[in-house]
Amino acid sequence: MQSEILTVVVERYDPERDKAPRLVTYRVPRQEGMVVADVLLYLYEHEVPDLGFLWECRTRRCGTCAMRVNGHPVLTCSEPVREDMRISPLEGLPVVRDLIVDRQELQERLAPWAGETLDGSGKDARILLEPGEIAHYRALSECIDCFICDSVCPALAENAKGGPQFAGPRRLIRLEAQVQRRAEPLPWLMYAAQSNPSLCTRCFACTEECPRELRPAEAIGSLTKRLYDRHELDPHKTAHITSFVRSILRGAWLDEFRLLVDIYGIVGVAKFIPQALRMLRHRKLPKPHFGKTAQASDIQTILQDLDNRS
Amino acid sequence: MGNRYAYFQGCAARQSCPELNKSTLLVAKRLGWELVTLECGACTGARDLIEAQPEMAMVLNARTLALAEAQGLETVMTVCSTCTITLRQVNKMLKENTSALERSNQELSRIGLRYNATVEVRHFLWVLIADYGLDRLKEQVKRPLSDLSVAPYYGCHILRPSDVLGFDDPDNPRSLHNLITALGGSPADFSSQADCCGFHMMTIDENRAARHAGGLLVDAQQQGADVMVTACPLCHISMDSWQPKSERVMKRKIGMPVIHVAQLVGLALGFSPRELGLEQHIIRPVEIIANYSR
Ligand code: SF4
Numbered sequence: 219m220q221s222e223i224l225t226v227v228v229e230r231y232d233p234e235r236d237k238a239p240r241l242v243t244y245r246v247p248r249q250e251g252m253v254v255a256d257v258l259l260y261l262y263e264h265e266v267p268d269l270g271f272l273w274e275c276r277t278r279r280c281g282t283c284a285m286r287v288n289g290h291p292v293l294t295c296s297e298p299v300r301e302d303m304r305i306s307p308l309e310g311l312p313v314v315r316d317l318i319v320d321r322q323e324l325q326e327r328l329a330p331w332a333g334e335t336l337d338g339s340g341k342d343a344r345i346l347l348e349p350g351e352i353a354h355y356r357a358l359s360e361c362i363d364c365f366i367c368d369s370v371c372p373a374l375a376e377n378a379k380g381g382p383q384f385a386g387p388r389r390l391i392r393l394e395a396q397v398q399r400r401a402e403p404l405p406w407l408m409y410a411a412q413s414n415p416s417l418c419t420r421c422f423a424c425t426e427e428c429p430r431e432l433r434p435a436e437a438i439g440s441l442t443k444r445l446y447d448r449h450e451l452d453p454h455k456t457a458h459i460t461s462f463v464r465s466i467l468r469g470a471w472l473d474e475f476r477l478l479v480d481i482y483g484i485v486g487v488a489k490f491i492p493q494a495l496r497m498l499r500h501r502k503l504p505k506p507h508f509g510k511t512a513q514a515s516d517i518q519t520i521l522q523d524l525d526n527r528s
Numbered sequence: 529m530g531n532r533y534a535y536f537q538g539c540a541a542r543q544s545c546p547e548l549n550k551s552t553l554l555v556a557k558r559l560g561w562e563l564v565t566l567e568c569g570a571c572t573g574a575r576d577l578i579e580a581q582p583e584m585a586m587v588l589n590a591r592t593l594a595l596a597e598a599q600g601l602e603t604v605m606t607v608c609s610t611c612t613i614t615l616r617q618v619n620k621m622l623k624e625n626t627s628a629l630e631r632s633n634q635e636l637s638r639i640g641l642r643y644n645a646t647v648e649v650r651h652f653l654w655v656l657i658a659d660y661g662l663d664r665l666k667e668q669v670k671r672p673l674s675d676l677s678v679a680p681y682y683g684c685h686i687l688r689p690s691d692v693l694g695f696d697d698p699d700n701p702r703s704l705h706n707l708i709t710a711l712g713g714s715p716a717d718f719s720s721q722a723d724c725c726g727f728h729m730m731t732i733d734e735n736r737a738a739r740h741a742g743g744l745l746v747d748a749q750q751q752g753a754d755v756m757v758t759a760c761p762l763c764h765i766s767m768d769s770w771q772p773k774s775e776r777v778m779k780r781k782i783g784m785p786v787i788h789v790a791q792l793v794g795l796a797l798g799f800s801p802r803e804l805g806l807e808q809h810i811i812r813p814v815e816i817i818a819n820y821s822r
């Protein structure tokens with residue numbers, strides 16, 4: 219049985235008054251086909267005229283209505299209501315008021331490549347795409363800037379602690395879309411390189427939560443490949459990939475010892491000596507592989523023609 | 529047929545987490561599973577190959593799947609979440625995309641192999657729950673983990689993306705919780721149970737990675753967990769082998785033992801901490817070793 223009245227807890231926050239968000243419980247009459255944004259609208263019209271929340275298109279197009287319902291990020295304009303909802307702002311972004319978050323700071327990072335003529339020629343450098351590529355490009359370019367992927371990204375959250383900054387999945391998926399349709403993608407790829415895509419932890423939270431199923435994590439994988447192919451990927455990640463390929467071709471399994479040498483160099487690995495001694499004491503130290511494994515020549519046979527890095 | 533599995537160890541269980549391999553074999557034997565180790569398999573290439581050399585990753589993993597198929601095995605059982613996601617991604621593509629399967633078979637034919645896309649890739653935890661069953665497992669418990677508060681750590685690649693993994697709900701995963709309860713222990717809920725340990729960018733920025741891992745450990749500790757359990761040796765490396773680094777970066781003592789799922793099951797089945805290699809962990813679970821050695 220569905221109840222006639224919905225109980226809704228809203229996370230409210232007024233920076234002038236509150237030190238921390240307050241949880242306020244409201245009761246709202248349920249209507250046929252109601253979505254979460256309807257609940258907020260009802261509250262605004264009947265009970266809470268100062269409730270802060272945003273929505274525009276109501277058709278999953280503008281991305282402004284993204285919030286969390288019971289901790290899960292959704293577009294509230296299309297999310298059906300359920301019993302016992304807790305509505306809160308997106309996590310990971312500063313709260314302006316109630317359910318409104320400040321997207322400005324993250325938005326501004328888009329600025330350097332907001333223009334269309336990055337190749338410096340002043341001409342539009344877009345290219346014609348093959349039919350198969352069009353579908354892929356359109357999918358990527360359907361990002362509605364809802365910020366859900368950024369809000370769940372652990373690598374983006376780490377930026378606050380300083381060090382090299384990660385641009386986040388939303389920006390990177392847009393760069394991938396640009397790169398796909400440019401005759402000369404290099405300037406866009408350079409922005410991708412400066413965005414530190416290797417700081418992405420490959421956790422797939424963005425892919426899981428994107429309401430338009432655009433798969434930003436896979437777009438970061440694709441940018442990584444493009445940068446790797448053009449020798450523009452950062453040296454550690456490049457060495458990491460190359461070492462995997464080499465290990466697999468030589469001995470089928472990853473040689474963990476060589477991986478470290480490939481990345482840090484013989485001198486560089488010295489810093490791991492205390493860790494290595496600890497691992498040795500616990501009988502966990504990976505041994506370098508010597509010689510080929512039985513299956514190595516099979517693996518070389520099937521993979522030899524497939525290395526498509528120039 | 530029902531309890532024969534191709535066992536894909538993965539690199540970590542062959543090298544820096546040998547205790548994972550050891551305890552998996554013990555538990556499988558006790559439960560009457562027949563494991564056919566894919567000794568001549570190969571590393572999945574983890575996230576590196578599938579991103580940067582996708583054709584290589586496809587053919588390499590098609591070979592592993594074909595090796596299992598050729599021996600009449602229906603399930604490739606993994607013990608590493610990253611192996612699971614990578615093998616499943618490739619397998620999904622080969623099942624859905626005939627031209628990908630054809631291209632792979634063209635390469636495989638050079639070594640007399642062929643893949644017909646009949647194999648499934650499943651993690652040890654899934655096999656335990658879906659094939660063996662937690663009710664049956666309960667009957668095998670010799671030493672319930674009644675005094676243990678266990679933090680169930682899922683991490684990423686066993687959950688997300690759910691259209692590749694699909695066993696558990698990424699927003700509210702339950703498999704480890706249910707397993708812990710079946711073994712007589714109590715799951716210690718903690719909010720970062722499905723957050724990322726940072727393993728895959730460890731060589732890019734060690735301090736960042738150490739903070740990712742350290743944050744989870746502290747969270748579990750604050751929920752009163754005695755020990756954390758993980759389904760992935762890579763998570764284990766970042767949270768156990770590198771926990772001293774997390775402690776340095778976060779400027780605090782943590783001291784949270786982290787063990788593998790197979791070890792947790794093994795303890796309840798009556799194996800000794802020594803047999804399960806618990807003393808090999810960098811953060812030794814001293815209390816468990818003391819209490820379960822008797
Ligand atoms: S990629 Fe998806 S989740 Fe991210 S901003 Fe665009 S539409 Fe939203």
Ligand code: SF4
Nearest residue numbers: 371418419421422424
């Ligand atoms: S996969 Fe990368 S970009 Fe996506 S949420 Fe995880 S860390 Fe962020």
Ligand code: SF4
Nearest residue numbers: 538539540572574611
């Ligand atoms: S994915 Fe990781 S653990 Fe699995 S086989 Fe490859 S390197 Fe080893």
Ligand code: FES
Nearest residue numbers: 276278280281295
């Ligand atoms: S109101 Fe525009 S996407 Fe929801």
